[in-house]
Amino acid sequence: MNIDIVSTSAITDKALHGALTVAWETLAGLRVAVPLRGDLFIYFKSLDDILIGLNKAGGTAPVEEVMNHVEYLAEKAGCHSAVILGGGHFTADPQVVVDALANIGSVLSVAGQKQPEPSPEGVPEDVFTLILEAEAELAGWCSREKALVIARMILAERPAICVEIGVFGGRSLIPCAAALRHIGAGAIYGIEAWSPNVAIENPTDEINDDWWSKVDFNRIKQEFFRFVAATNLTQYVRVIEAPSNRAAALFDRIDFLHIDGSHSIVNAAEDVILYALKVPPGGIIVFDDINWQSTAPARALLDAICEPVAVLKDPESGLDICAVLRRR
Ligand SMILES: C[S@@+](CC[C@H](N)C(=O)[O-])C[C@H]1O[C@@H](n2cnc3c(N)ncnc32)[C@H](O)[C@@H]1O
Structure with missing residues (x-):
């Protein structure tokens, strides 16, 4: 996996992979255009567009919740949240990354359930x-x-x-x-x-x-x-x-x-x-x-x-x- 991680915990690369797979699946439930799956950095870059979409749809509460988790991750990684949401590389404890993915995923899966079904083409x-x-x-x-x-x-x-x-x-x-x-x-x-x-x-x-x-x-x-x-x-x-x-x-x-x-x-x-x-x-x-x-x-x-x-x-x-x- 293309991530700079500091192995201070027992978390394995496999666990990180698993958390990332689940995180991508959560995005699919959101009924928004999601780019093809990629590594952790692409995931966070996609998240940026998704947060913009949720914001436009009036879902400010989940956006704030997700941003809190991104900010926390950024703090632990010693960088700005814009770096993470911009798809930039960062270094963090893998356990913190796994937790961030799980927390963000759970916010987005609830938001996905609440999202109204979009109207089919030609039907107002x-x-x-x-x-x-x-x-x-x-x-x-x-x-x-x-x-x-x-x-x-x-x-x-x-x-x-x-x-x-x-x-x-x-x-x-x-x-x-x-x-x-x-x-x-x-x-x-x-x-x-x-x-x-x-x-x-x-x-x-x-x-x-x-x-x-x-x-x-x-x-x-x-x-x-x-x-x-x-x-x-x-x-x-x-x-x-x-x-x-x-x-x-x-x-x-x-x-x-x-x-x-x-x-x-x-x-x-x-x-x-x-x-x-x-x-x-x-x-x-x-x-x-x-x-x-x-x-x-x-x-x-x-x-x-x-x-x-x-x-x-x-x-x-x-x-x-x-x-x-x-x-x-
Ligand atoms: C198949 S259902 C209609 C279903 C409805 N269009 C739908 O999509 O859910 C047929 C209906 O026709 C009504 N019906 C049957 N014979 C009728 C008649 N001679 N005159 C008026 N209504 C009749 C029945 O009472 C029934 O409610």
């Missing part, structure tokens, strides 16, 4: 925050990938009238509402019966129908309403509590349509017939659970009137699960 922070909150607090099945696709679509296409059939706990409606709030225009109409009788009106399969017959829809609905109010989304969310075939007449034109209601053969196809034809050419249609046998006729109808835009895959099974289409 306010939208991403709501996606994360919906994911953590609401019931439903919308994957992170699907939520981001919906948000990006809304931000890019700026649809005025959005419709979602099948709200359940709001997991997929919120990304749309969040993007509309970011734009400052448009509304998402959520059509949902929140009723076991409606959910199993037409059969899918025994296990699925049994599950839907026992859902506590009142609790799911209340949590959704609470979330919409608490996150200031009310201006962009309209709820139509009714079976989808009864609500279709309310719409003349739909710019963005998400079909995720009953997956029975009849209802899924009916939703396409009643709603998808109201989407004008160029409008977007998202159709969920395309891997179900019962949704195949609905999908075939959509394919007849739409161009494919994207297909989302289930990360575990690798199966196609959601189609994003553009009305021809």
Whole structure:
């Protein structure tokens, strides 16, 4: 190892190596650009940039704590902390260096856990925050990938009238509402019966129908309403509590349509017939659970009137699960 050390303790070069390896791993958890691993001096040089990044992100407390440890090390090494953070060589008792690495590592690993996840490309922070909150607090099945696709679509296409059939706990409606709030225009109409009788009106399969017959829809609905109010989304969310075939007449034109209601053969196809034809050419249609046998006729109808835009895959099974289409 390229370090000038005074061997006044029993600490071995191996122990120093181990401490340095752990220290580099801690940096990786920080979600900041970290240079390729190198020796102790490169580690401290990288630390300088990381402290600047943490400072910018408002994390002054960990920066101060780390600086205290660097100052202590500098004192023991008889140099200025700027030398250490500048990547300069210094001489110190290896035990002091090992302790400094461990102490700095523990501060940074706590800071890393507290650091907010950065927004993915093309998704503003306010939208991403709501996606994360919906994911953590609401019931439903919308994957992170699907939520981001919906948000990006809304931000890019700026649809005025959005419709979602099948709200359940709001997991997929919120990304749309969040993007509309970011734009400052448009509304998402959520059509949902929140009723076991409606959910199993037409059969899918025994296990699925049994599950839907026992859902506590009142609790799911209340949590959704609470979330919409608490996150200031009310201006962009309209709820139509009714079976989808009864609500279709309310719409003349739909710019963005998400079909995720009953997956029975009849209802899924009916939703396409009643709603998808109201989407004008160029409008977007998202159709969920395309891997179900019962949704195949609905999908075939959509394919007849739409161009494919994207297909989302289930990360575990690798199966196609959601189609994003553009009305021809
Ligand atoms: C698969 S869930 C929706 C999941 C939600 N979009 C998500 O991403 O978490 C289907 C929802 O459609 C609703 N539903 C089923 N049949 C319906 C119908 N005919 N009219 C309105 N809503 C219906 C069910 O109550 C259920 O909440």
